[in-house]
Amino acid sequence: MNRVQLAEFLKDRRARVGPAEAGLPVGVRRRTPGLRREEVAQLAGISVDYYARLEQGRGPHPSRQVLSALGRALRLFEDERAYLFRLAGEQPGPPAGASRVVPAGIMHLLERLDDTPAFVIDAKYDLLAWNQMAIRLMGEPPAERNMIWNAFCGPMPIGPGASAEFRSFADESVADLRAASVRYPDDEGIRALIERLHAASPEFTRRWNQHHVCVRRTTVKTLPHPQYGDLELECQVLHADDSGQRVVFYTAAPGSRTADVLCGLRERAGV
Structure with missing residues (x-):
């Protein structure tokens, strides 16, 4: 598991996904582009603390279920999803599923x-x-x-x-x-x-x-x-x-x- 590259990939992808793209209300003007950490955690069904530690390069080895959930939350394309799994030391499985959120x-x-x-x-x-x-x-x-x-x-x-x-x-x-x-x-x-x-x-x-x-x-x-x-x-x-x-x-x-x-x-x- 490459914790440093995994952390950088998660931060980069989070910054490139807008609330509307993730199916969240846009709300007020944001100081920085992309999703907040707590929004990614909510979408993935994990705790904010756990996700924050992954982005800081000090989190535990994420399970395949967590990786799949992160792939859905961050709207990863198939090649990005495969890259995420390999950074975590896992072989990518089948695609996560058919999304209902229209970009x-x-x-x-x-x-x-x-x-x-x-x-x-x-x-x-x-x-x-x-x-x-x-x-x-x-x-x-x-x-x-x-x-x-x-x-x-x-x-x-x-x-x-x-x-x-x-x-x-x-x-x-x-x-x-x-x-x-x-x-x-x-x-x-x-x-x-x-x-x-x-x-x-x-x-x-x-x-x-x-x-x-x-x-x-x-x-x-x-x-x-x-x-x-x-x-x-x-x-x-x-x-x-x-x-x-x-x-x-x-x-x-x-x-x-x-x-x-x-x-x-x-x-x-x-x-």
Whole structure:
């Protein structure tokens, strides 16, 4: 264990994580950038004294559980998390889990996209954030925020008469969820969702038992709109960070009818 380098790494990373990025209220103006020691300790579930000793290079050898908690609290990317473990003399294990805290930079991006429907999902397809254009195109998000659950157990679940596009989404999302379950083997939320789906949907179980694995990427989809009919949209997927979050953008070919509809939705909202 390299206590000096571990202490310097923790101090440096703490100074580079803002309260909003860590999911904390911004509050009053701060004298120094980054998080306070007590905030890191709170987020990691350890005592302030214990964390302070780690930053001073005189703390005890942290357990793997503590290292994982610090990685989550400090919003470490996967290579940073591996570095933290190795400084502590440990081999890095699987990623800590699928975070539900959307980085402040991604939230700012959503706000600035006033002409493009966009939203953020996590590794298990929970809808975490969305912009106003997404609401204008698709309506308010449903009470059940998980897209896979809605596909198999929502008001209009997939069945024998489903469209080819809906069947393709179901196939790919199940394969994507399987990939997430391997990448985050200790994530309780992913395990719980899979158990719920097995108990409620034979269609899900049938696809799960096919053992397909994929990660969702760019695709073209047709979205039915109650006023404008079928809209052909290109679904762009941006992988936001190592936590498995993705930003999904809906765009349309320039000069197309769908592009005109998106432009009209923006103008009529007075953006």
